[in-house]
Amino acid sequence: MRKMMNWVLAAFFICGASAFTSCSNNDDNPVVDNSLAEKIVGKWIHADTDGEAVTTDMKSVYTFTKDGGSALKGFYSMSKTESGVWAYRQETDVTISGNTITMTSRLADGQQSVVELTAVTVSGDDLRFTAKTTLSKDGQVTATYGPRQERFTRAEADYTEAVVGLWEITFTSDNPEYESSVPYRELYRNDGTASFYDLIDGQWVEEETTYNEYFADGPLFCFRWQKSGQEGRHENWEIVSCTGSEMVNKAFHRRADGSTYTITAHLKKVE
Secondary structure (H helix, E strand, O other): OHHHHHHHHHHHHHHOOOOOOOOOOOOOOOOOOHHHHHHHOEEEEEEEEOOEEOOHHHOEEEEEEEOOOOOEEEEEEEEOOOOOOEEEEEEEEEEEEOOEEEEEEEOOOOEEEEEEEEEEEEOOOEEEEEEEEEEEEOOEEEEEEEEEEEEEEEOOOOOOOOOOEEEEEEEEEOOHHHOEEEEEEEEEOOOOEEEEEEEEOOEEEEOOOOEEEEEEEOOEEEEEEEOOOOOOEEEEEEEEEEOOOEEEEEEEEEOOOOOEEEEEEEEEEOO
16 A cells, blocks of 8 residues: 555656656756745745646645755645545755756655756746656656646745634535535644534534544645545645634635636634
């Protein structure tokens, strides 16, 4: 199972500009464009691929930091229902050569995912690049993908502490199937665990789960849980605002026919 999941994780790197992973052809003596390095420092969320908006369940967040010198570090967060991928601030190696950003994520069993990101436009809040991906095992190339045109936007807000607590939730949507005024509660703890509550006969009753976790990285708000006897589930949201007492989250989805819909979660903190 672990071996299969490593390959699934590598495959999903491709879908979101991947996890910005790669090995530079000049790893021993990388040429660092300090201007580009400075411009990309910060947190970025995936916006679109080849001009098409990315659905919330396919979004990823990438963070670039500097260690006080010229060295860059990279981190990625993503959650994928179909594969079970769950990655919160996973660290990757970063190099820059010219206008190409290169990051390396080495997986188990000699596996590696390589993505070369050639910057097209880097403005204050907008990062556009061409992504090319190479997958390998034990030094042998197994697959290549791309190029793809990717766009990320800067995400400054940190909601890690703001989301902690008990919240009462209702939902609105342009898809009637997901419209609901029936209140529902969720508790988010500091340790990354969560609990869900249903209102039954006037009492709040906790749903039984074998695991229930969440993370917030920038605006990306992700959950995974499993109920006894059922498959595990993932759910992604994008935080629009969080004032401490109220929070608004949205999820953008695309149907098989290409049409889209949005679900909005309205949360009020329960004191």
